[in-house]
Amino acid sequence: MRTAVLSAKCIKGSSTEIFCNLLNWRVCPPLISVWRRVSKRYVCIWLSISNIISLSFSLSLSVPPLLAVNPTMAISKIAFLALIALSGLCGLASATYKVGVGRADITGPPVEINFMGYANIKQVGRGIHTRVFARAFVVEDEKGNRVAFVSADAGMMGYGLKREVIKRLQARYGNLYHTDNVAISGTHTHGAPGGFLMHLLYDISILGFVPQTFEVMAQGLYLCIKRATDNLVDGRIFLSKTTVLNVNINRSPTSYLRNPEEERAQYEHDTDKTLTQLRFVDLENNLLGAFNWYAVHATSMNNTNRLVTSDNVGYAALLLEKEYNPNKMPGKGKFVGAFCSSNLGDVSPNIMGPKCSISGNECDLLTSRCPAGEGECFASGPGRDMVESTQILGQRLADAALGLLNEQSQESTAREVTGDVRFIHQFVDMPNYNGSAYNPLSRKIDKIRGCQPAMGYSFAAGTTDGPGAFSFEQGTTTDNPMWNFVRDFIATPTQEDIKCHEPKPILLATGRATFPYEWQPKIVSDQLLKIGDVIIAAVPCEFTTMAGRRLRNQIRAAASAAGGLDTEVIIAGLTNIYTSYTVTPEEYQAQRYEAASTIFGPHTHSIYMDVFERLTKALMRNETVEPGPSPPYMNDVMLSLNTGVLFDGHPINTDFGYVKTQPEKEYGINDTVKVTYISGNPRNNLFTEKTYFTVERKINEDRWKVAYTDASWETKMIWHRTNTILGFSDLEIYWNISPQTLPGVYRIRHSGEYKYILGGKYPYEGLSHSFTVKED
Numbered sequence: 001m002r003t004a005v006l007s008a009k010c011i012k013g014s015s016t017e018i019f020c021n022l023l024n025w026r027v028c029p030p031l032i033s034v035w036r037r038v039s040k041r042y043v044c045i046w047l048s049i050s051n052i053i054s055l056s057f058s059l060s061l062s063v064p065p066l067l068a069v070n071p072t073m074a075i076s077k078i079a080f081l082a083l084i085a086l087s088g089l090c091g092l093a094s095a096t097y098k099v100g101v102g103r104a105d106i107t108g109p110p111v112e113i114n115f116m117g118y119a120n121i122k123q124v125g126r127g128i129h130t131r132v133f134a135r136a137f138v139v140e141d142e143k144g145n146r147v148a149f150v151s152a153d154a155g156m157m158g159y160g161l162k163r164e165v166i167k168r169l170q171a172r173y174g175n176l177y178h179t180d181n182v183a184i185s186g187t188h189t190h191g192a193p194g195g196f197l198m199h200l201l202y203d204i205s206i207l208g209f210v211p212q213t214f215e216v217m218a219q220g221l222y223l224c225i226k227r228a229t230d231n232l233v234d235g236r237i238f239l240s241k242t243t244v245l246n247v248n249i250n251r252s253p254t255s256y257l258r259n260p261e262e263e264r265a266q267y268e269h270d271t272d273k274t275l276t277q278l279r280f281v282d283l284e285n286n287l288l289g290a291f292n293w294y295a296v297h298a299t300s301m302n303n304t305n306r307l308v309t310s311d312n313v314g315y316a317a318l319l320l321e322k323e324y325n326p327n328k329m330p331g332k333g334k335f336v337g338a339f340c341s342s343n344l345g346d347v348s349p350n351i352m353g354p355k356c357s358i359s360g361n362e363c364d365l366l367t368s369r370c371p372a373g374e375g376e377c378f379a380s381g382p383g384r385d386m387v388e389s390t391q392i393l394g395q396r397l398a399d400a401a402l403g404l405l406n407e408q409s410q411e412s413t414a415r416e417v418t419g420d421v422r423f424i425h426q427f428v429d430m431p432n433y434n435g436s437a438y439n440p441l442s443r444k445i446d447k448i449r450g451c452q453p454a455m456g457y458s459f460a461a462g463t464t465d466g467p468g469a470f471s472f473e474q475g476t477t478t479d480n481p482m483w484n485f486v487r488d489f490i491a492t493p494t495q496e497d498i499k500c501h502e503p504k505p506i507l508l509a510t511g512r513a514t515f516p517y518e519w520q521p522k523i524v525s526d527q528l529l530k531i532g533d534v535i536i537a538a539v540p541c542e543f544t545t546m547a548g549r550r551l552r553n554q555i556r557a558a559a560s561a562a563g564g565l566d567t568e569v570i571i572a573g574l575t576n577i578y579t580s581y582t583v584t585p586e587e588y589q590a591q592r593y594e595a596a597s598t599i600f601g602p603h604t605h606s607i608y609m610d611v612f613e614r615l616t617k618a619l620m621r622n623e624t625v626e627p628g629p630s631p632p633y634m635n636d637v638m639l640s641l642n643t644g645v646l647f648d649g650h651p652i653n654t655d656f657g658y659v660k661t662q663p664e665k666e667y668g669i670n671d672t673v674k675v676t677y678i679s680g681n682p683r684n685n686l687f688t689e690k691t692y693f694t695v696e697r698k699i700n701e702d703r704w705k706v707a708y709t710d711a712s713w714e715t716k717m718i719w720h721r722t723n724t725i726l727g728f729s730d731l732e733i734y735w736n737i738s739p740q741t742l743p744g745v746y747r748i749r750h751s752g753e754y755k756y757i758l759g760g761k762y763p764y765e766g767l768s769h770s771f772t773v774k775e776d
Contacts (some may be wrong), residue, residue: 097421097531098140099235099280101289101336102227106152106220107131108193108213109683110308111719113642116155116197117190118303118466119205125193127682127718127732128692129307129387130314131711132192133331134217135338136224137280137291138232139531145421147529148182148225149536149572151291151340153310153317154217156186158197159525159577159631161218168222177225180425183527183538184221186574188341189298190466191309195642197578198634201455201510201519208640216688231334235288238279239534239568240404240414245273247393248296250545251348251379251464252474252594254365258586259546271295271347271545275397276570277404278534279414287324289336292316292401293570295344295545299465300390302378307716312349313339315394318713320401330711331689339397341573343548345541345581345594349393352381354464367473368464368592379464391713419532419565424619427523427628428611430579430600431511437606439585448603448610451500452511453520454493455580456596457483460507463593474592479505491519501601504591510599516639520599523631525576526611528555528619534568535559535619537612538575544583544594547605551612558613563620577631582608648680648754649727656680656754657766660730663748669776672736673748677766679731680754682719684761692717692752693733698745698770707746714738727757743775 110128114121132153140146162184169177195203195210196217203209250256250270257264264270272295280288298311310317316339318330325333354363358375368377383389404414430450439446457476462468487493493509510519527538537555552569559567581597588595588602598604618625650656661676673695682692691709699705708715716734733748750766 096142096234096236096283098138098146098232099237099282099288100138100228100230100232101280102136102138102224102229102231103331103336104134104220104223104227105131105331105689106134106154106217107308107686107688108196108216109210109686110193110717111682113193113195113210113213113683114206115191115305116194116202116206117188117299118462120303120466121205121207123303124306125308126306126720127308127716128710129191129309129716130318130713131331132189132308132310132314133317134220134224135289135291135317135336136228137278137289137336138225138228139237139421140232141421143420145423146176146181147421147423147531148177148228149291149529150182150184150221150224151338152184152186152217152221153189153314154186154192154196155188155190155194156197156574156578157184157576158199158202159521160198160633160635161196161214161221162525162576163633164214164218165221165225168218169225172226173229179525180527181423181529182225183529183536183572183575185340185538185572186578187298187310187313187339188344188542188574189309189311189314190303191298191301191305191307191311193308195640198638199518199520199578200513200516201508202578207642209638210640210642212683212686216686220688231288233282233288235280235282237417237531238281238414239277239417240279241274241276242400242404242413243273244275244294244396244400246351246382247294247396248273248347248349249351249353250346251350251354252346252544252587252590252592255583255587255590255592255595256346256544256546258590259584260586263546267549272343272548275400275404276568277401278417278531279405287335287405289338290320290401290405291338291340292397293340293342293572294397295342295347295548296349296393297344297347297465298341298349300349300393301386302380303466305386307718309390312390312393313341313397315390315713316397316401318711319394319398323398323402329706329709330713337401339401342571343543343545343551344573345544345547345583346587347545348379348463348465350379350381350389350465352379354379363464366475368461368467369473376467377464378467417532417534420530421532422530422619422622423528424615424625425525425527425627426611426615426625427630428526428607429523429629430604430607431522433607435607435610437603437610439606448606449500450603450607451601452493452497452509453522453579453599454497454501454504454506454510454601455508455599456501456504456591457507458591458593458596461593461596474596475590476596477503477505477591483507503589504596504601507596517634517637518632521577521579521631523629524579525631526608526615527576528612528615530619533565534570535616536570536572538572539582539608540575540577541579542573542581542594543571544581544587546587547582547584550584550605551609554609554613555616558616559620562617565620645681645683645755647727647757648684648729649723649757650678650754651728654678656752656764657750659766659768661732662769663771666772666774667737668774669737669739669741672734673746673771675733675748675750675768677731677733677750679719679729679750680752680764681729682731682752684753684755685763687751690751692731693748693750695735696747696749697742698747704747707741708735737773739776741773743773745770745772747771
């Protein structure tokens with residue numbers, strides 16, 4: 001029997017137990033046992049009623065004599081006993097849910113496939129720094145209402161992928177999970193393989209759809225929800241918040257300044273600095289997991305990176321999980337810790353700000369351009385390089401989350417989440433949306449409508465986290481005949497499109513492009529998950545700071561108006577389907593990168609405000625809404641220019657797994673070990689939930705223990721094609737010996753598969769010589 005309200009204090013050590021003992025009831029111990037085995041709520045209610053009955057019986061015997069002797073004492077006793085009886089209902093305001101957490105590996109092909117995020121065709125994978133994971137929580141209330149939320153180390157989420165995950169879940173669980181109660185969000189790392197979004201514009205720099213990426217992600221997303229489901233236990237949820245400085249800056253500050261002064265005056269910073277945490281515990285207060293939302297781009301690793309990485313928020317998750325899963329390898333252990341995306345649209349982790357890459361001078365604030373000869377406008381920091389910056393920011397985020405989890409910390413201000421679980425979802429046809437909304441520019445109620453998807457000129461300029469190509473500049477509001485000619489060759493916007501998107505000059509009329517299939521979505525997924533007094537707003541894009549603040553306020557006000565409930569609203573970005581950016585109407589006028597990438601025109605944010613207000617009111621009133629038109633099914637029309645592995649070869653007199661470069665005999669702390677193997681192509685086997693190599697420490701003559709894997713921060717795996725015609729390749733494994741490394745004897749083992757020229761894949765293994773790590 002599920003329980004939804006009650007803490008253990010209602011029985012153990014409570015007035016109910018005291019009352020039982022005072023009356024010397026023999027039935028009390030069995031009832032306490034039933035409490036633990038069946039339902040705390042109903043046992044407590046039964047005992048409270050029993051208290052009242054017994055109170056009446058007790059009073060009938062004791063009150064007359066007392067009244068005769070001392071009326072004041074009798075009244076005091078009545079009041080005292082009544083208080084004891086009523087306090088038996090003490091736990092009914094607390095909440096117990098079914099809660100479960102899970103994690104799964106979603107690392108795609110680490111080599112020869114372009115990464116998703118920077119749209120840089122040169123950013124082709126060459127190996128692994130850290131594996132990427134999907135992390136899920138499942139919550140169910142006493143009525144069986146259930147929601148599942150997933151944070152995936154991915155650039156974003158595509159609806160084709162979510163549809164496949166739901167299909168696999170329903171094959172196992174029936175209709176327990178469906179589109180409405182499952183939300184899948186991307187952390188926005190720009191260092192993971194692409195080719196899974198199924199819209200041409202987002203997959204074109206990946207050279208099309210990549211089935212191997214899609215499959216490993218679909219299975220991993222399914223598996224993390226399955227594991228969370230399998231791990232469901234009676235538990236409780238706590239919410240806490242803290243301020244985290246020195247992690248993010250606004251990369252479009254001039255656009256932010258276009259928002260009304262009186263609105264900006266309500267906030268201390270031009271980015272959100274609050275980290276919001278949901279903590280999941282069982283009824284014995286054992287920690288199960290912690291999900292943290294913070295607004296920052298996962299772009300500490302810039303577009304020169306070629307190794308799979310979960311970036312700053314992913315490293316924070318690894319640190320958090322390491323703290324509560326001691327002696328476990330990364331990606332293993334019961335505790336699940338996640339850092340999820342929020343309204344990060346204009347938020348950069350490169351807190352030293354943008355500088356000209358050659359001269360070091362400041363970039364132009366409006367255009368993010370540098371004078372000729374001074375290089376590109378690049379933001380960086382706080383470290384000396386992108387790896388150190390990732391490490392520093394990840395540590396700061398992890399420290400903040402750990403502070404909230406540590407009950408002795410001054411940062412710990414957790415409150416329990418109580419109330420029922422609800423969800424609501426609707427597909428919205430954005431280009432055909434018509435409504436009305438308050439216009440902050442004109443300060444009047446205006447009619448609003450969506451536009452056909454289109455990207456502006458400043459989209460091609462890129463950002464200070466990753467500059468674009470050619471001579472495009474941010475803040476461009478005029479077009480160019482040459483680029484218009486290129487645009488029209490692909491798809492010509494109508495005059496209505498041009499008018500609809502003003503002041504954005506259209507560079508790509510993606511809504512009019514249909515070959516070979518849709519370039520960008522037209523139908524979006526809007527969703528709310530309610531867990532007690534917490535509402536998670538799942539948005540299908542990257543909201544900027546002020547766009548997110550307005551949406552949070554709107555949802556909070558709508559929830560209060562419709563249900564009288566004061567709610568905590570969390571924005572979960574890049575969820576369920578990806579539609580680029582959403583800026584405020586004021587920011588849209590500036591036409592920096594984020595505005596140029598707001599694909600449904602100047603009213604995009606107003607439409608979302610309208611839709612989410614309506615969904616919030618329906619959610620609070622337990623009303624249903626029309627599901628809306630489903631996004632098109634496009635799995636059968638996907639195209640790809642990526643080729644598979646043809647075959648692998650090795651030089652004469654060697655074999656796969658042969659160690660070309662052996663380690664030195666001895667190393668010290670902070671040294672780096674390098675071992676090189678003759679290898680097959682890593683795409684032959686992704687070693688999902690496993691590892692391409694292990695760093696092993698000698699325990700005794702017969703036993704070695706795994707100390708590090710390819711998911712560890714301290715290691716890197718880099719693959720090189722040494723001869724394309726003959727299929728030769730090498731695999732380099734690097735291990736940076738950290739100060740936490742135990743001294744002793746170590747070795748490195750590599751596992752792989754090679755593809756035979758006549759067909760078939762076969763496993764191989766290579767083992768280095770042993771070497772010593774000496775004490776510092």
